[in-house]
Amino acid sequence: MYSKSSSFVKIFLNNERITRMGKLVHHIIILLLLCTISQAQDKGYGIGIILGEPSGLSGKYWLNSTNALDFGLGFSFTNFNNSRIQLNCDYLWNNYNLLKTSEKFVIYYGPGIKILTGGSNDAKLGVRGVAGVGWFIKDAPLDVYFEIAPVVYLIPGTILKIDGGIGARYYFSD
Numbered sequence: 001m002y003s004k005s006s007s008f009v010k011i012f013l014n015n016e017r018i019t020r021m022g023k024l025v026h027h028i029i030i031l032l033l034l035c036t037i038s039q040a041q042d043k044g045y046g047i048g049i050i051l052g053e054p055s056g057l058s059g060k061y062w063l064n065s066t067n068a069l070d071f072g073l074g075f076s077f078t079n080f081n082n083s084r085i086q087l088n089c090d091y092l093w094n095n096y097n098l099l100k101t102s103e104k105f106v107i108y109y110g111p112g113i114k115i116l117t118g119g120s121n122d123a124k125l126g127v128r129g130v131a132g133v134g135w136f137i138k139d140a141p142l143d144v145y146f147e148i149a150p151v152v153y154l155i156p157g158t159i160l161k162i163d164g165g166i167g168a169r170y171y172f173s174d
Contacts, residue, residue, distance in 0.1 A: 045061040045062065047170060057074065070092050084118045087115045095108070103138070107133055108132050133146055142168060
C-alpha cells in the first residue's frame with residue numbers, strides 16, 4: 001500500500017507514542033459508548049479535556065456529594081522538543097455555598113500528586129495543591145471549569161511550578 005522508501009510513513013506507523021495515544025483514545029470511545037448518561041454532575045464520573053499547562057484528558061470521579069478524585073493525563077507544550085507525559089491525581093473538597101447564584105457553581109480545592117515522564121530529562125515526582133471554580137450546566141451532563149495548581153517537585157530535585165487551565169467534562173452515571 002505504501003512504498004518502503006516513504007520515511008514519513010515508516011516514522012508515523014512505527015511511532016510508539018502515537019500508537020499508545022491511539023489505543024487510549026480507542027478505549028475512551030468504547031467506554032463512552034458503554035455508559036449511560038447522567039443528568040446530575042455531582043455523582044458518577046466525568047471525562048473531558050483541559051487546555052493549559054498541561055493540556056490533555058481530564059477525569060473526575062465523585063466519592064460522595066462533597067468529595068471527588070480528579071485525574072489528568074496530558075502533555076506540556078511549553079517545550080515541544082522535550083514534551084513530557086504528565087499524570088496527576090487530586091483529592092477534592094467541593095463547596096457549593098460560597099457562590100450564591102441561580103446557576104450551580106462550585107469552588108473546589110485539595111491536595112494531589114504529579115508525575116512527569118518522557119522527554120530527555122529525568123522523571124519527576126511532586127505534590128500539588130489545586131483550587132478551581134466549576135460551573136455545572138443546567139439540564140446537561142456537563143461542567144466547565146478553571147483551575148490553578150502550584151506544584152512542588154521533590155524528586156529528583158526541588159522546584160516550584162504552576163499548572164493551570166480551563167476544561168470541560170461530560171458526565172456518566174455509575
